[in-house]
Amino acid sequence: MANRVPEQEENGLTDELQNNIDLQRNGEEFADRRKTNRSPGLSDEEEDLEITTQTHNSAEIWHRGANNSGAVSPLPPPSSASSGFSDDDSLHCDVSQGCTLDQFVEMVQSKGRSGLIAEYTEIKARPPEGSFNHARLRPNQPKNRYTDVLCYDHSRVLLSQMDSDPTTDYINANFVDGYKQKNAFISTQGPLPKTCGDFWRMVWEQQTLVVVMTTRAMERGRTKCAQYWQEEEGASANHGYFKVTTQAIEQHPDYVISSLLVKNNLTEESREVSHYQFTSWPDYGVPMSAMAMLEFMQRVRVCQSEMLMALGDLWAGHPRGPPIIVHCSAGIGRTGTFCTLDICISRLEESGSVDVRGTVERIRSQRAFSIQMPDQYIFCHLALIEYALSKSLIPEPDLAGFENTPNSDDSE
Template sequence: FFPHLLPRSLMATKQFLEEINKWTSQHGVSPLSWDVAVKFLMARKFDVLRAIELFHSYRETRLREGIVKLQPHEEPLRSELLSGKFTVLGVRDPSGASIALYTAKLHHPSKTGNHVVLQALFYLLDRAVESFETQRNGLVFIYDMAGSNYTNFELDLSKKILNLLKGAFPARLKKVLIVGAPVWFRVPYNLLSLLLKEKLRERVQMVKMSDLRQHLPRDCLPEHLGGCLSLDVHSWNLQLLSEQNGRVDPVDELVGIPLENTSIHVPGPEAMGLAELMAHLNRAQRSGIYLEYEELRREQPPGTFTCALAVHNQERNRYGDVLCLDQTRVRLKRSDYINASFMDGYKQKNAYIGTQGPLEKTYGDFWRMVWEQSVLVIVMTTRTDEGGRRKCGQYWPKEEGGQEVYGHIAVVNHRVDKQAHYNQTTLELHNTETFEQRQVTHFQFLSWPDYGVPSSALSLIDFLGAVKHQQQWAVQAFGSQWRGHPLGPPMVVHCSAGIGRTGTFCALDICLSQLQDVGTLNVCQTVRRMRAQRAFSIQTPEQYYFCHTAILEHAQRRGLLSTNQ
């Protein structure tokens, strides 16, 4: 709380929070804090409408550029932060503004992509504007081109930096000083200046090194720019990283990505009891539930697909239009990309990995992911072939006693137990690099047509129960080797594309877990949140409707809801 805010500013902050938190509650995002709200309002002189516009511009910029869940201690962001390319000086100008410095000669476009550069810029500027003094007095940005040549310059990156500063960052920008610009920069500068609004154009100036002290006193400038500051960027940024250790980035809330230490699937204000769910279904009928699904389907995924769309990764996607979001994708330790997404469960971070049916060329990647993520249970909700079409590769040895090697993981089939609607296979994995071994249970549900729904909802719910029982048993057997969430490592769930049957299975598990825990659920909210992690989860209105009816069938069988209710 800021006691030094004027009454008008306090009222503006309350109004801003009221409007923004309507949006956050609709999108399943943590409500905005007072401190973060003040930051946006300060940047727009407590004009509520302009601050709301800035908030959404900031969010959309971060999503568009894939700048979410910044991990400053992980590569390549750590190296970029320690490169000295960006820093915030430890002094302020005479008006109290913070001074940020970008050193162009340290940028090598052939080695570092724009994405990482922008991540570093966001991270450092976010840290700078946490200070109330910086929020109040603003920011001076020095674009230091001294000693740089054309190979250090990238027009697209410069455009993005200026666009960010001109209207997508919560800071009062006092001025941008482009220092020591080479002769060849004049043409790109003329292009860049055309992008700027007139008001900001006045604040962006090209300045000779010798004239810089007319804008900032010597004690505000580093030695290489004619000042008297001894600059040790590496040490300053290293200290910043050590302060960050264990700290949650508050702005991750703004981009609609859940914080690390909380699950997004928790009971919300719109949760329904069973009687309410039945009344909703009776009132809406199938057509109304289908319309509800269509509204969900029209919502754009809150993130980017840059990695999945990269030319060298496209052949690893089973379907060209089913991609995984950059923000939630599973990263392999070597080749990095696999079409798989982390998905939260009920009160559990990363309860599932939703993925496509493996292709022959990705078998090795699939088993490496299973090993790296300590997976104990794999759930397959498709047959390998359906309707004369290949839906999934035979990525495990099918017969008892069979064994195959996929990359550096050898897989042995120990036992197959055949049930009415599914097969349960016990597999033993051998890591040929570390000589470790683990047991994994593979479940294959056989009574679920592609794009359709199971003929019996209860058979799927029984299958789900068997899967959860096995996961629980396997976690206990894993013992002290597992130190994560008590419910264990993620379960891999896949069908063919990894969104339709996969999404339906996970939605049912989340809703039934909440029902068992607190007696309420919300299918719509669950699916919306799930689609924010595995884009396009639940592929058809029929699958969405099935989630509702399956829950009610389960409740009736358990005596939780009488048939005449």
């Protein structure tokens, strides 16, 4: 089950994913790198370990120091906050590209559904912009939910090493920049039963306040994500060396908010984490309307701000707080949609300009294959228009031809 790919990724995206991965694997640059790094007489396993160790020695990233028992010690703000907080650190800081809101609406009307699908096809035809060496290491392969949804090396989240094992730093998760905020998000897969402890270790080490889940644990009778938190108030479960207790639950028509208490059993320290689960994404295609998702996103923003304010001087990192962890099942489809909308709306609010294509391309440079279906790409465009309408920024446009037709694609 852990390595089975969801239908859309098996049938609709697998060719793209596998072809691109094979391109990267067999490309001259990758081959030269492997040849250069290989020491004489090393087996494949020894070479894998050498590459991992070399990466650790050169990585410029905050680590929690392991003590003799394997526990972790406190650190300054996480790697997401180590850049000095300059807007220019983010990939999404240049607003010279793009168009005005009115031009954006005209462009969507002019291109229509078929034109946006063609545009998306151009985007996804590009090969990956990085390597997947760590995701392919033998000890790490079982940690990937899907065999063809791998994790870039250059933007991956590094966990602290445990028991001097360099492969314990791996989780299928990548930092993704937000609008004028470096590493505003962590895009990741839905945890597997064997990686729930790693997931909570990432939450802890990155000092995350809000976790966003855009899938249900079970959809159409298939497991999309392990139950890494409890759905009953007062219930607890242990994952690795963390005890996670659900303190309170808010039920809404389209989403569920859970207040979690995360206790580090090694240090006896506890922290509160808010868990936002969007539950109304359809099994097929995309939502008919974006309003529920837009409301959900606003609630996430407010929660991050309020929890950050409550920390006061305890937080010394980026003024907008630590990374928000976002996941679906593979961490590319609905996750990429959420991040795209948040970035585009933040940009629209501040600058009045829009650049969906550029935003998606930049996200894909940090989390490979983000936005996995044409309908998700179209949804981002229509959701921005819905947002603008809700704020009375534009008159009602004619969007004939964009009606949400039945879709046979499994929605990840």
